[in-house]
Each structure stands twice: as C-alpha cells, then as structure tokens.
Amino acid sequence: MGIGDFSRIGTNVSALEALKSLNEISGKASINQLRLATGKRINTAEDDAAGFSIGKNLETTVRGMSQALSNIGDAKNTLAIAEGGLQSIISILQTMKEKATQAASDTLGGSERSAIESQLDDLSAEIDSIVNKDTKFNDVNLIDGTFTGKTTQVGANAGDILTIGISNNHDAQSLTVVDASLDVASATAASTAISRLDSAIDVVNTSVRSIGSIQARLTTKESTLATAITNTEGAKSRILDADLAKEQLNATKMQILQQTALVMLAQANIAPQNVLQLLG
Numbered sequence: 001m002g003i004g005d006f007s008r009i010g011t012n013v014s015a016l017e018a019l020k021s022l023n024e025i026s027g028k029a030s031i032n033q034l035r036l037a038t039g040k041r042i043n044t045a046e047d048d049a050a051g052f053s054i055g056k057n058l059e060t061t062v063r064g065m066s067q068a069l070s071n072i073g074d075a076k077n078t079l080a081i082a083e084g085g086l087q088s089i090i091s092i093l094q095t096m097k098e099k100a101t102q103a104a105s106d107t108l109g110g111s112e113r114s115a116i117e118s119q120l121d122d123l124s125a126e127i128d129s130i131v132n133k134d135t136k137f138n139d140v141n142l143i144d145g146t147f148t149g150k151t152t153q154v155g156a157n158a159g160d161i162l163t164i165g166i167s168n169n170h171d172a173q174s175l176t177v178v179d180a181s182l183d184v185a186s187a188t189a190a191s192t193a194i195s196r197l198d199s200a201i202d203v204v205n206t207s208v209r210s211i212g213s214i215q216a217r218l219t220t221k222e223s224t225l226a227t228a229i230t231n232t233e234g235a236k237s238r239i240l241d242a243d244l245a246k247e248q249l250n251a252t253k254m255q256i257l258q259q260t261a262l263v264m265l266a267q268a269n270i271a272p273q274n275v276l277q278l279l280g
Contacts, residue, residue, distance in 0.1 A: 012268060015265060015268035018265040021261050022258065022265055025257045025258050025261055026258060028250075029251065029254035029258060031047075032250045032251040033251060036248065036251060040240055040241060041242040041243070042055060052240075054239055055240040058232055058235055058239070059236055061156050062232050062233055064155075064156030064157075065155065065228055066229060068154050068156060068160065068225060069222065069226065071153050071154060072218050072222045073222075075152045075164060076218050076222075077137070079164065079215050079218075080215075081135060081136070081137050081142060082137075082142040082147070083215075084135070085130050085134060085135030085142065085170075086143060086170065086204050086207055087208070089130055089131075089170055090201060090205065092123050092126055092127055093177065093197055093200050093201045095123060096120055096177060096182070096197050097197040097198065099116045099119055099184075100120070100190050100194045100197055103116045103187070103193070104187045105187055106187045117179075117184055117185075120177075120179070120184065120193075121179045124172040124179060124182070127172045127177065128172050131143055131144050132171065142166060143169075143207070144170070145166075145167065145169030145170075147165055148165035148166070148167050150164050151164075154218075155221075155225070162221065166207055166210070168204075168206070170207065175200035175203060175204070176200065177196060182197075
C-alpha cells in the first residue's frame, strides 16, 4: 500500500488507495449479488476453474442417469404390455382347456362337439389377434418371437446396458392350438387336445416368468439409479450451489465496506486542501 505525503498534492496517493479498495470491494459485492441472484456459487469458470469442471461433469452424469431412468421406465412399460397380452392368452387357453375337458366325455353328442370345435376355433383366432395386432409397443410386435436381443441403456456410461427379449412365438400355430391341432370329435381326441393345451399353457407361463424376472432386475436398477442420482445431485450441489446464508452475510459486509470506502475516498480528496493553510 502506498503512503501519501501530506505536503505533496500532485498525486493523491491516499485517494488512489481508497479508490482501489472501493473497486475491489465493489467487485466482491457484485459477485455476492450474482450468487444470491442465481443461487450458484460458481457462475463462470473464472470463479473456480477446477470446481466448475468437476461440477459440470457431475451435472452431465446426472442428466445421463436421469435419461437412463426414463429408459428403464419405457422398458418396464414394454414388458408390462407383453405380460398383459400373455395373461390374456393364458386366460383363453384355460377356457379352451375347459372346453376340451368338457368334450373328453362320451356323453356328448355330435352337435355339442361341433359347437365346442367352433368355439375352440374362435378362441384360437383370438390368440393370433392378440399376438399380431394387440400386443405392440411403438408398433413393434412383442410376443411373436421377433422381440429378442433388445438392449436398453440403464446407466450413464457406455456399456451400462440390459438385454431384454421374449423369444417364444405365442401364436396359435406355434402353441399347437390351431384348428388342425385340436380335435374334439371324440373323447380320446379331446384328451389329446387337453395335453396340447397344457403344453401351450406351460410355454406361456414360462414366458411370463421370464418377463417377471427381467422386470425385477429393472426395478432393482431403477431403485439403485434413483439413489445414485440423488447422491450425485448432492455432490454437485456442494460444489456449484451457493450457501445463501453465507452469501447474504458477505453481501451485507461488502455494503458496509463500500460505504466506509466511499467516506474514506471523500476524506482523501479533501485532505490536500489543508496545504492551502501553508500559503496564507
């Protein structure tokens, strides 16, 4: 700090020092005001270059994990649609087995067997409708055997993927419950139909069980990811966000110092006038 000479008025060192202090205080006050206005401790890289870089990396990670969380939700919705279609097919197969069981009795006549055969044909057609028309997500068939090896990003980093899929084709032909496969013209034929329907139900149940296993994994990842997002947000906040209570205290201090510096600058500007008394 320069020390002024009372008798030398060509350069008012005291006033310059007071002005310098005033400018420094005003700069700090501006930073406090910006932090209070934005809620951010670091608004530009100049404020804290290392902190800015670390904070932005954490922010990037949070945004990636948030999108991954959305991806998991989409995957769960997709599997829920597939499961709903399969549950409907199981219900239809149970009805078909009930009818086949009814036909596995020699007490039925030809007209009754014909009616059961007709109903089985209709139910078989409904299975195909569920598989090929109703059970889709974003116009993609889910349970016709083509929805296999599908990956979904479940994390912020490359390689954080989970493979999902439903390998079995669940149409009537693949389940061997089409008209040609189910014959209830006699009790013996109806018994064979029951066995085929049991096998079809087992296939669908296996697919539902597989979907449930994948959904459980997705739910676990969803919970883990949500926790990671919260913790990463906390770390980012500690680096980037301003402590408003502290900034308010500093702002008040800077305002007082500004006023003091202004007073000192005014006094320093007046001080050289005292030299005039030597010239009287």
